[in-house]
Amino acid sequence: MVPSLGVIGLGQMAQALVEPLLSSKACSADQVLAVVGTAATAESLRQGAFEAVSIHPSDRSEAQQVWSAPVQLLAIKPQQIDRIAAAAPTVDNHPLLVSVLAGVSLARLQRLFPGHRVVRAVPNTPALVGEGLTALAWGEALSSEQKLQVRALFAGVSEVLELPEAKLDAFLALTSSGPAFVAMMAEAMADGAVAAGLPRDLAHRLAHRTLAGTAALLDQRQLHPATLKDMVTSPGGTTIAGVRALERAGARSAFMEAVIAAAERSRGLA
Ligand SMILES: NC(=O)c1ccc[n+]([C@@H]2O[C@H](COP(=O)([O-])OP(=O)(O)OC[C@H]3O[C@@H](n4cnc5c(N)ncnc54)[C@H](OP(=O)(O)O)[C@@H]3O)[C@@H](O)[C@H]2O)c1
Known part of the structure:
Protein backbone atom coordinates (compact mmCIF):
# COMPACT_ATOMS: atom_id res chain seq x y z
CA MET A 1 0.00 0.00 0.00
CA VAL A 2 1.28 3.49 -0.86
CA PRO A 3 1.59 5.57 2.34
CA SER A 4 -0.11 9.01 2.42
CA LEU A 5 2.63 10.49 4.58
CA GLY A 6 6.28 9.48 4.38
CA VAL A 7 8.51 10.59 7.25
CA ILE A 8 12.26 10.65 6.68
CA GLY A 9 13.67 10.87 10.22
CA LEU A 10 11.15 10.25 13.02
CA GLY A 11 13.09 12.14 15.70
CA GLN A 12 11.94 14.73 18.21
CA MET A 13 10.54 17.23 15.73
CA ALA A 14 8.80 14.73 13.42
CA GLN A 15 7.30 12.91 16.43
CA ALA A 16 5.90 16.21 17.72
CA LEU A 17 4.23 16.79 14.33
CA VAL A 18 2.99 13.29 13.56
CA GLU A 19 1.68 12.35 17.01
CA PRO A 20 -1.19 14.92 16.98
CA LEU A 21 -2.10 13.91 13.41
CA LEU A 22 -2.58 10.36 14.68
CA SER A 23 -4.33 11.24 17.94
CA SER A 24 -6.72 13.67 16.19
CA LYS A 25 -7.35 10.98 13.53
CA ALA A 26 -6.42 13.47 10.79
CA CYS A 27 -4.25 10.60 9.58
CA SER A 28 -4.46 6.92 10.44
CA ALA A 29 -1.35 5.00 11.49
CA ASP A 30 -1.53 2.72 8.45
CA GLN A 31 -1.24 5.76 6.16
CA VAL A 32 2.14 6.72 7.64
CA LEU A 33 5.49 5.18 6.79
CA ALA A 34 8.60 6.38 8.60
CA VAL A 35 12.32 5.82 8.14
CA VAL A 36 14.89 6.17 10.90
CA GLY A 37 18.63 5.62 11.13
CA THR A 38 18.82 2.38 13.10
CA ALA A 39 16.85 -0.78 13.86
CA ALA A 40 17.11 0.00 17.58
CA THR A 41 15.34 3.36 17.08
CA ALA A 42 12.64 1.71 14.96
CA GLU A 43 12.09 -0.91 17.66
CA SER A 44 11.85 1.59 20.51
CA LEU A 45 9.41 3.82 18.56
CA ARG A 46 7.10 0.86 18.00
CA GLN A 47 6.43 0.79 21.77
CA GLY A 48 4.40 4.00 22.29
CA ALA A 49 2.25 6.37 20.20
CA PHE A 50 3.78 5.04 16.96
CA GLU A 51 3.03 1.39 17.68
CA ALA A 52 0.85 0.94 14.57
CA VAL A 53 3.05 3.01 12.22
CA SER A 54 5.36 1.22 9.75
CA ILE A 55 8.84 2.26 10.82
CA HIS A 56 11.90 1.00 8.97
CA PRO A 57 15.62 1.54 9.43
CA SER A 58 17.14 3.28 6.41
CA ASP A 59 19.18 0.24 5.31
CA ARG A 60 16.07 -1.96 4.81
CA SER A 61 14.53 -2.23 1.34
CA GLU A 62 11.04 -1.32 2.73
CA ALA A 63 12.43 2.10 3.63
CA GLN A 64 12.43 3.04 -0.07
CA GLN A 65 8.59 3.09 -0.02
CA VAL A 66 8.80 6.40 1.84
CA TRP A 67 9.57 8.09 -1.50
CA SER A 68 6.26 6.93 -2.99
CA ALA A 69 4.16 8.99 -0.53
CA PRO A 70 2.51 12.11 -2.01
CA VAL A 71 3.57 14.06 1.11
CA GLN A 72 7.07 13.56 2.54
CA LEU A 73 8.35 15.14 5.75
CA LEU A 74 12.13 15.52 5.81
CA ALA A 75 13.26 15.74 9.45
CA ILE A 76 16.81 14.38 9.59
CA LYS A 77 19.87 16.33 10.73
CA PRO A 78 20.98 18.89 8.09
CA GLN A 79 24.41 17.25 7.66
CA GLN A 80 22.73 14.00 6.47
CA ILE A 81 20.86 15.56 3.57
CA ASP A 82 23.35 14.92 0.76
CA ARG A 83 23.59 11.20 1.58
CA ILE A 84 19.82 10.83 1.88
CA ALA A 85 19.12 12.73 -1.34
CA ALA A 86 21.66 10.58 -3.19
CA ALA A 87 19.79 7.44 -2.07
CA ALA A 88 16.36 8.79 -3.06
CA PRO A 89 14.88 7.53 -6.35
CA THR A 90 14.24 9.98 -9.18
CA VAL A 91 10.55 10.91 -9.35
CA ASP A 92 8.61 12.89 -11.92
CA ASN A 93 5.15 13.05 -10.30
CA HIS A 94 6.01 16.05 -8.09
CA PRO A 95 5.37 14.72 -4.57
CA LEU A 96 5.52 17.30 -1.81
CA LEU A 97 8.72 17.45 0.24
CA VAL A 98 8.41 19.44 3.47
CA SER A 99 11.80 20.12 5.02
CA VAL A 100 12.28 21.26 8.62
CA LEU A 101 16.06 21.31 8.25
CA ALA A 102 17.73 24.44 9.59
CA GLY A 103 19.88 26.28 7.05
CA VAL A 104 18.94 24.23 3.95
CA SER A 105 17.58 26.64 1.32
CA LEU A 106 14.71 26.06 -1.08
CA ALA A 107 17.18 26.28 -3.98
CA ARG A 108 19.32 23.52 -2.45
CA LEU A 109 16.29 21.33 -1.69
CA GLN A 110 15.07 21.73 -5.27
CA ARG A 111 18.54 20.86 -6.61
CA LEU A 112 18.75 17.74 -4.42
CA PHE A 113 15.15 16.62 -5.07
CA PRO A 114 14.50 17.79 -8.66
CA GLY A 115 11.22 15.89 -9.18
CA HIS A 116 9.64 17.19 -5.95
CA ARG A 117 7.72 20.31 -4.99
CA VAL A 118 9.58 21.69 -1.99
CA VAL A 119 8.65 23.69 1.11
CA ARG A 120 10.81 24.96 3.96
CA ALA A 121 9.27 24.94 7.41
CA VAL A 122 10.83 26.48 10.51
CA PRO A 123 9.07 25.05 13.57
CA ASN A 124 10.26 25.77 17.11
CA THR A 125 10.75 23.58 20.17
CA PRO A 126 7.55 24.64 22.01
CA ALA A 127 5.80 22.62 19.26
CA LEU A 128 6.76 19.62 21.44
CA VAL A 129 4.02 20.75 23.84
CA GLY A 130 1.64 22.08 21.18
CA GLU A 131 2.65 25.73 21.74
CA GLY A 132 4.88 26.21 18.71
CA LEU A 133 5.32 28.75 15.96
CA THR A 134 6.07 27.61 12.41
CA ALA A 135 7.08 29.72 9.43
CA LEU A 136 6.56 28.31 5.95
CA ALA A 137 8.40 29.42 2.80
CA TRP A 138 6.97 27.98 -0.42
CA GLY A 139 9.05 26.64 -3.26
CA GLU A 140 7.97 26.86 -6.91
CA ALA A 141 4.76 25.55 -8.44
CA LEU A 142 2.94 24.14 -5.40
CA SER A 143 -0.74 23.42 -5.89
CA SER A 144 -3.25 24.98 -3.50
CA GLU A 145 -4.04 21.47 -2.23
CA GLN A 146 -0.38 20.88 -1.42
CA LYS A 147 -0.27 24.20 0.49
CA LEU A 148 -3.31 23.09 2.51
CA GLN A 149 -1.59 19.79 3.31
CA VAL A 150 1.50 21.61 4.58
CA ARG A 151 -0.50 23.99 6.77
CA ALA A 152 -2.43 21.02 8.23
CA LEU A 153 0.83 19.25 9.09
CA PHE A 154 1.92 22.05 11.42
CA ALA A 155 -1.43 23.44 12.60
CA GLY A 156 -1.85 20.74 15.28
CA VAL A 157 1.19 21.92 17.24
CA SER A 158 1.80 25.51 16.25
CA GLU A 159 0.57 28.78 14.88
CA VAL A 160 1.50 28.82 11.20
CA LEU A 161 2.85 31.87 9.36
CA GLU A 162 3.83 32.20 5.72
CA LEU A 163 6.98 34.24 5.05
CA PRO A 164 9.35 34.95 2.17
CA GLU A 165 12.44 32.75 2.53
CA ALA A 166 14.66 35.82 3.14
CA LYS A 167 12.85 36.42 6.46
CA LEU A 168 13.43 32.91 7.83
CA ASP A 169 16.82 33.70 9.42
CA ALA A 170 15.31 36.47 11.56
CA PHE A 171 12.27 34.29 12.33
CA LEU A 172 14.52 31.42 13.41
CA ALA A 173 16.71 33.72 15.54
CA LEU A 174 13.70 34.92 17.50
CA THR A 175 11.53 31.79 17.69
CA SER A 176 13.92 28.81 17.46
CA SER A 177 16.92 30.29 19.29
N1 LIG B 1 13.95 19.55 17.65
C1 LIG B 1 13.59 20.80 17.38
O1 LIG B 1 13.10 21.52 18.23
C2 LIG B 1 13.75 21.41 16.00
C3 LIG B 1 13.27 22.69 15.77
C4 LIG B 1 13.35 23.23 14.49
C5 LIG B 1 13.93 22.48 13.46
N2 LIG B 1 14.43 21.25 13.74
C6 LIG B 1 15.06 20.51 12.65
O2 LIG B 1 14.50 19.22 12.62
C7 LIG B 1 15.49 18.30 12.14
C8 LIG B 1 15.46 17.09 13.02
O3 LIG B 1 15.75 17.50 14.35
P1 LIG B 1 15.38 16.55 15.57
O4 LIG B 1 15.66 17.35 16.79
O5 LIG B 1 14.04 15.95 15.38
O6 LIG B 1 16.55 15.45 15.39
P2 LIG B 1 16.58 13.95 15.95
O7 LIG B 1 15.69 13.82 17.13
O8 LIG B 1 18.02 13.60 16.08
O9 LIG B 1 15.94 13.13 14.76
C9 LIG B 1 16.65 12.76 13.60
C10 LIG B 1 15.99 11.52 13.07
O10 LIG B 1 16.62 11.16 11.82
C11 LIG B 1 16.82 9.74 11.83
N3 LIG B 1 17.83 9.33 10.87
C12 LIG B 1 19.17 9.22 11.02
N4 LIG B 1 19.73 8.76 9.86
C13 LIG B 1 18.73 8.58 8.98
C14 LIG B 1 18.66 8.12 7.64
N5 LIG B 1 19.74 7.76 6.96
N6 LIG B 1 17.44 8.05 7.04
C15 LIG B 1 16.32 8.42 7.70
N7 LIG B 1 16.32 8.85 8.99
C16 LIG B 1 17.51 8.94 9.61
C17 LIG B 1 17.20 9.47 13.25
O11 LIG B 1 17.14 8.10 13.58
P3 LIG B 1 18.24 7.47 14.60
O12 LIG B 1 17.91 8.05 15.92
O13 LIG B 1 18.02 5.99 14.49
O14 LIG B 1 19.60 7.89 14.09
C18 LIG B 1 16.12 10.29 13.96
O15 LIG B 1 14.90 9.59 13.99
C19 LIG B 1 16.83 19.01 12.15
O16 LIG B 1 17.25 19.21 10.82
C20 LIG B 1 16.57 20.34 12.82
O17 LIG B 1 17.26 21.38 12.18
C21 LIG B 1 14.35 20.68 14.97
Whole structure:
Protein backbone atom coordinates (compact mmCIF):
# COMPACT_ATOMS: atom_id res chain seq x y z
CA MET A 1 0.00 0.00 0.00
CA VAL A 2 1.28 3.49 -0.86
CA PRO A 3 1.59 5.57 2.34
CA SER A 4 -0.11 9.01 2.42
CA LEU A 5 2.63 10.49 4.58
CA GLY A 6 6.28 9.48 4.38
CA VAL A 7 8.51 10.59 7.25
CA ILE A 8 12.26 10.65 6.68
CA GLY A 9 13.67 10.87 10.22
CA LEU A 10 11.15 10.25 13.02
CA GLY A 11 13.09 12.14 15.70
CA GLN A 12 11.94 14.73 18.21
CA MET A 13 10.54 17.23 15.73
CA ALA A 14 8.80 14.73 13.42
CA GLN A 15 7.30 12.91 16.43
CA ALA A 16 5.90 16.21 17.72
CA LEU A 17 4.23 16.79 14.33
CA VAL A 18 2.99 13.29 13.56
CA GLU A 19 1.68 12.35 17.01
CA PRO A 20 -1.19 14.92 16.98
CA LEU A 21 -2.10 13.91 13.41
CA LEU A 22 -2.58 10.36 14.68
CA SER A 23 -4.33 11.24 17.94
CA SER A 24 -6.72 13.67 16.19
CA LYS A 25 -7.35 10.98 13.53
CA ALA A 26 -6.42 13.47 10.79
CA CYS A 27 -4.25 10.60 9.58
CA SER A 28 -4.46 6.92 10.44
CA ALA A 29 -1.35 5.00 11.49
CA ASP A 30 -1.53 2.72 8.45
CA GLN A 31 -1.24 5.76 6.16
CA VAL A 32 2.14 6.72 7.64
CA LEU A 33 5.49 5.18 6.79
CA ALA A 34 8.60 6.38 8.60
CA VAL A 35 12.32 5.82 8.14
CA VAL A 36 14.89 6.17 10.90
CA GLY A 37 18.63 5.62 11.13
CA THR A 38 18.82 2.38 13.10
CA ALA A 39 16.85 -0.78 13.86
CA ALA A 40 17.11 0.00 17.58
CA THR A 41 15.34 3.36 17.08
CA ALA A 42 12.64 1.71 14.96
CA GLU A 43 12.09 -0.91 17.66
CA SER A 44 11.85 1.59 20.51
CA LEU A 45 9.41 3.82 18.56
CA ARG A 46 7.10 0.86 18.00
CA GLN A 47 6.43 0.79 21.77
CA GLY A 48 4.40 4.00 22.29
CA ALA A 49 2.25 6.37 20.20
CA PHE A 50 3.78 5.04 16.96
CA GLU A 51 3.03 1.39 17.68
CA ALA A 52 0.85 0.94 14.57
CA VAL A 53 3.05 3.01 12.22
CA SER A 54 5.36 1.22 9.75
CA ILE A 55 8.84 2.26 10.82
CA HIS A 56 11.90 1.00 8.97
CA PRO A 57 15.62 1.54 9.43
CA SER A 58 17.14 3.28 6.41
CA ASP A 59 19.18 0.24 5.31
CA ARG A 60 16.07 -1.96 4.81
CA SER A 61 14.53 -2.23 1.34
CA GLU A 62 11.04 -1.32 2.73
CA ALA A 63 12.43 2.10 3.63
CA GLN A 64 12.43 3.04 -0.07
CA GLN A 65 8.59 3.09 -0.02
CA VAL A 66 8.80 6.40 1.84
CA TRP A 67 9.57 8.09 -1.50
CA SER A 68 6.26 6.93 -2.99
CA ALA A 69 4.16 8.99 -0.53
CA PRO A 70 2.51 12.11 -2.01
CA VAL A 71 3.57 14.06 1.11
CA GLN A 72 7.07 13.56 2.54
CA LEU A 73 8.35 15.14 5.75
CA LEU A 74 12.13 15.52 5.81
CA ALA A 75 13.26 15.74 9.45
CA ILE A 76 16.81 14.38 9.59
CA LYS A 77 19.87 16.33 10.73
CA PRO A 78 20.98 18.89 8.09
CA GLN A 79 24.41 17.25 7.66
CA GLN A 80 22.73 14.00 6.47
CA ILE A 81 20.86 15.56 3.57
CA ASP A 82 23.35 14.92 0.76
CA ARG A 83 23.59 11.20 1.58
CA ILE A 84 19.82 10.83 1.88
CA ALA A 85 19.12 12.73 -1.34
CA ALA A 86 21.66 10.58 -3.19
CA ALA A 87 19.79 7.44 -2.07
CA ALA A 88 16.36 8.79 -3.06
CA PRO A 89 14.88 7.53 -6.35
CA THR A 90 14.24 9.98 -9.18
CA VAL A 91 10.55 10.91 -9.35
CA ASP A 92 8.61 12.89 -11.92
CA ASN A 93 5.15 13.05 -10.30
CA HIS A 94 6.01 16.05 -8.09
CA PRO A 95 5.37 14.72 -4.57
CA LEU A 96 5.52 17.30 -1.81
CA LEU A 97 8.72 17.45 0.24
CA VAL A 98 8.41 19.44 3.47
CA SER A 99 11.80 20.12 5.02
CA VAL A 100 12.28 21.26 8.62
CA LEU A 101 16.06 21.31 8.25
CA ALA A 102 17.73 24.44 9.59
CA GLY A 103 19.88 26.28 7.05
CA VAL A 104 18.94 24.23 3.95
CA SER A 105 17.58 26.64 1.32
CA LEU A 106 14.71 26.06 -1.08
CA ALA A 107 17.18 26.28 -3.98
CA ARG A 108 19.32 23.52 -2.45
CA LEU A 109 16.29 21.33 -1.69
CA GLN A 110 15.07 21.73 -5.27
CA ARG A 111 18.54 20.86 -6.61
CA LEU A 112 18.75 17.74 -4.42
CA PHE A 113 15.15 16.62 -5.07
CA PRO A 114 14.50 17.79 -8.66
CA GLY A 115 11.22 15.89 -9.18
CA HIS A 116 9.64 17.19 -5.95
CA ARG A 117 7.72 20.31 -4.99
CA VAL A 118 9.58 21.69 -1.99
CA VAL A 119 8.65 23.69 1.11
CA ARG A 120 10.81 24.96 3.96
CA ALA A 121 9.27 24.94 7.41
CA VAL A 122 10.83 26.48 10.51
CA PRO A 123 9.07 25.05 13.57
CA ASN A 124 10.26 25.77 17.11
CA THR A 125 10.75 23.58 20.17
CA PRO A 126 7.55 24.64 22.01
CA ALA A 127 5.80 22.62 19.26
CA LEU A 128 6.76 19.62 21.44
CA VAL A 129 4.02 20.75 23.84
CA GLY A 130 1.64 22.08 21.18
CA GLU A 131 2.65 25.73 21.74
CA GLY A 132 4.88 26.21 18.71
CA LEU A 133 5.32 28.75 15.96
CA THR A 134 6.07 27.61 12.41
CA ALA A 135 7.08 29.72 9.43
CA LEU A 136 6.56 28.31 5.95
CA ALA A 137 8.40 29.42 2.80
CA TRP A 138 6.97 27.98 -0.42
CA GLY A 139 9.05 26.64 -3.26
CA GLU A 140 7.97 26.86 -6.91
CA ALA A 141 4.76 25.55 -8.44
CA LEU A 142 2.94 24.14 -5.40
CA SER A 143 -0.74 23.42 -5.89
CA SER A 144 -3.25 24.98 -3.50
CA GLU A 145 -4.04 21.47 -2.23
CA GLN A 146 -0.38 20.88 -1.42
CA LYS A 147 -0.27 24.20 0.49
CA LEU A 148 -3.31 23.09 2.51
CA GLN A 149 -1.59 19.79 3.31
CA VAL A 150 1.50 21.61 4.58
CA ARG A 151 -0.50 23.99 6.77
CA ALA A 152 -2.43 21.02 8.23
CA LEU A 153 0.83 19.25 9.09
CA PHE A 154 1.92 22.05 11.42
CA ALA A 155 -1.43 23.44 12.60
CA GLY A 156 -1.85 20.74 15.28
CA VAL A 157 1.19 21.92 17.24
CA SER A 158 1.80 25.51 16.25
CA GLU A 159 0.57 28.78 14.88
CA VAL A 160 1.50 28.82 11.20
CA LEU A 161 2.85 31.87 9.36
CA GLU A 162 3.83 32.20 5.72
CA LEU A 163 6.98 34.24 5.05
CA PRO A 164 9.35 34.95 2.17
CA GLU A 165 12.44 32.75 2.53
CA ALA A 166 14.66 35.82 3.14
CA LYS A 167 12.85 36.42 6.46
CA LEU A 168 13.43 32.91 7.83
CA ASP A 169 16.82 33.70 9.42
CA ALA A 170 15.31 36.47 11.56
CA PHE A 171 12.27 34.29 12.33
CA LEU A 172 14.52 31.42 13.41
CA ALA A 173 16.71 33.72 15.54
CA LEU A 174 13.70 34.92 17.50
CA THR A 175 11.53 31.79 17.69
CA SER A 176 13.92 28.81 17.46
CA SER A 177 16.92 30.29 19.29
CA GLY A 178 14.65 32.40 21.51
CA PRO A 179 13.63 29.47 23.76
CA ALA A 180 17.30 29.10 24.77
CA PHE A 181 17.54 32.80 25.62
CA VAL A 182 14.32 32.63 27.61
CA ALA A 183 15.50 29.45 29.37
CA MET A 184 18.70 31.27 30.38
CA MET A 185 16.56 34.09 31.77
CA ALA A 186 14.46 31.57 33.72
CA GLU A 187 17.59 29.93 35.15
CA ALA A 188 19.18 33.25 36.11
CA MET A 189 16.00 34.58 37.73
CA ALA A 190 15.64 31.35 39.72
CA ASP A 191 19.28 31.66 40.84
CA GLY A 192 18.53 35.20 41.99
CA ALA A 193 15.55 33.92 43.98
CA VAL A 194 17.72 31.20 45.57
CA ALA A 195 20.27 33.88 46.50
CA ALA A 196 17.41 35.87 48.01
CA GLY A 197 16.34 32.86 50.11
CA LEU A 198 13.86 30.64 48.21
CA PRO A 199 14.36 26.85 47.94
CA ARG A 200 15.70 25.81 44.49
CA ASP A 201 12.68 23.74 43.31
CA LEU A 202 10.23 26.43 44.25
CA ALA A 203 12.41 29.13 42.65
CA HIS A 204 12.42 27.24 39.31
CA ARG A 205 8.69 26.60 39.35
CA LEU A 206 7.92 30.22 40.16
CA ALA A 207 10.33 31.50 37.47
CA HIS A 208 8.61 29.32 34.82
CA ARG A 209 5.15 30.40 35.92
CA THR A 210 6.22 34.07 35.95
CA LEU A 211 7.51 33.82 32.37
CA ALA A 212 4.43 31.93 31.16
CA GLY A 213 2.01 34.27 32.95
CA THR A 214 3.77 37.39 31.68
CA ALA A 215 3.75 36.07 28.09
CA ALA A 216 0.03 35.27 28.37
CA LEU A 217 -0.73 38.74 29.74
CA LEU A 218 1.24 40.49 26.95
CA ASP A 219 -0.40 38.33 24.33
CA GLN A 220 -4.01 38.23 25.52
CA ARG A 221 -4.25 41.93 26.44
CA GLN A 222 -2.17 42.94 23.39
CA LEU A 223 0.08 45.02 25.66
CA HIS A 224 3.28 46.66 24.50
CA PRO A 225 6.09 45.32 26.76
CA ALA A 226 6.91 48.85 27.95
CA THR A 227 3.29 49.31 29.09
CA LEU A 228 3.45 46.15 31.19
CA LYS A 229 6.81 47.20 32.64
CA ASP A 230 5.38 50.62 33.57
CA MET A 231 2.30 48.96 35.12
CA VAL A 232 4.44 47.11 37.67
CA THR A 233 7.03 49.78 38.48
CA SER A 234 5.75 52.05 41.26
CA PRO A 235 7.77 55.14 42.23
CA GLY A 236 10.68 54.27 44.52
CA GLY A 237 9.54 50.62 44.56
CA THR A 238 11.13 47.20 44.27
CA THR A 239 10.63 46.68 40.54
CA ILE A 240 12.23 49.94 39.43
CA ALA A 241 15.23 49.01 41.58
CA GLY A 242 15.49 45.73 39.64
CA VAL A 243 14.93 47.48 36.27
CA ARG A 244 17.80 49.85 37.12
CA ALA A 245 20.06 46.86 37.85
CA LEU A 246 19.12 45.29 34.48
CA GLU A 247 19.80 48.53 32.59
CA ARG A 248 23.15 48.95 34.36
CA ALA A 249 24.11 45.40 33.26
CA GLY A 250 23.08 46.10 29.63
CA ALA A 251 20.42 43.34 29.65
CA ARG A 252 18.28 44.92 26.93
CA SER A 253 21.24 45.31 24.57
CA ALA A 254 22.40 41.75 25.37
CA PHE A 255 19.04 40.31 24.24
CA MET A 256 19.06 42.37 21.05
CA GLU A 257 22.59 41.26 20.26
CA ALA A 258 21.70 37.61 20.95
CA VAL A 259 18.91 37.64 18.36
CA ILE A 260 21.06 39.50 15.81
CA ALA A 261 23.96 37.04 16.35
CA ALA A 262 21.63 34.04 15.87
CA ALA A 263 20.22 35.53 12.63
CA GLU A 264 23.74 36.20 11.31
CA ARG A 265 24.81 32.66 12.17
CA SER A 266 21.75 31.25 10.41
CA ARG A 267 22.62 33.26 7.27
CA GLY A 268 26.21 32.00 7.56
CA LEU A 269 25.13 28.34 7.81
CA ALA A 270 22.97 28.62 4.70
N1 LIG B 1 13.95 19.55 17.65
C1 LIG B 1 13.59 20.80 17.38
O1 LIG B 1 13.10 21.52 18.23
C2 LIG B 1 13.75 21.41 16.00
C3 LIG B 1 13.27 22.69 15.77
C4 LIG B 1 13.35 23.23 14.49
C5 LIG B 1 13.93 22.48 13.46
N2 LIG B 1 14.43 21.25 13.74
C6 LIG B 1 15.06 20.51 12.65
O2 LIG B 1 14.50 19.22 12.62
C7 LIG B 1 15.49 18.30 12.14
C8 LIG B 1 15.46 17.09 13.02
O3 LIG B 1 15.75 17.50 14.35
P1 LIG B 1 15.38 16.55 15.57
O4 LIG B 1 15.66 17.35 16.79
O5 LIG B 1 14.04 15.95 15.38
O6 LIG B 1 16.55 15.45 15.39
P2 LIG B 1 16.58 13.95 15.95
O7 LIG B 1 15.69 13.82 17.13
O8 LIG B 1 18.02 13.60 16.08
O9 LIG B 1 15.94 13.13 14.76
C9 LIG B 1 16.65 12.76 13.60
C10 LIG B 1 15.99 11.52 13.07
O10 LIG B 1 16.62 11.16 11.82
C11 LIG B 1 16.82 9.74 11.83
N3 LIG B 1 17.83 9.33 10.87
C12 LIG B 1 19.17 9.22 11.02
N4 LIG B 1 19.73 8.76 9.86
C13 LIG B 1 18.73 8.58 8.98
C14 LIG B 1 18.66 8.12 7.64
N5 LIG B 1 19.74 7.76 6.96
N6 LIG B 1 17.44 8.05 7.04
C15 LIG B 1 16.32 8.42 7.70
N7 LIG B 1 16.32 8.85 8.99
C16 LIG B 1 17.51 8.94 9.61
C17 LIG B 1 17.20 9.47 13.25
O11 LIG B 1 17.14 8.10 13.58
P3 LIG B 1 18.24 7.47 14.60
O12 LIG B 1 17.91 8.05 15.92
O13 LIG B 1 18.02 5.99 14.49
O14 LIG B 1 19.60 7.89 14.09
C18 LIG B 1 16.12 10.29 13.96
O15 LIG B 1 14.90 9.59 13.99
C19 LIG B 1 16.83 19.01 12.15
O16 LIG B 1 17.25 19.21 10.82
C20 LIG B 1 16.57 20.34 12.82
O17 LIG B 1 17.26 21.38 12.18
C21 LIG B 1 14.35 20.68 14.97
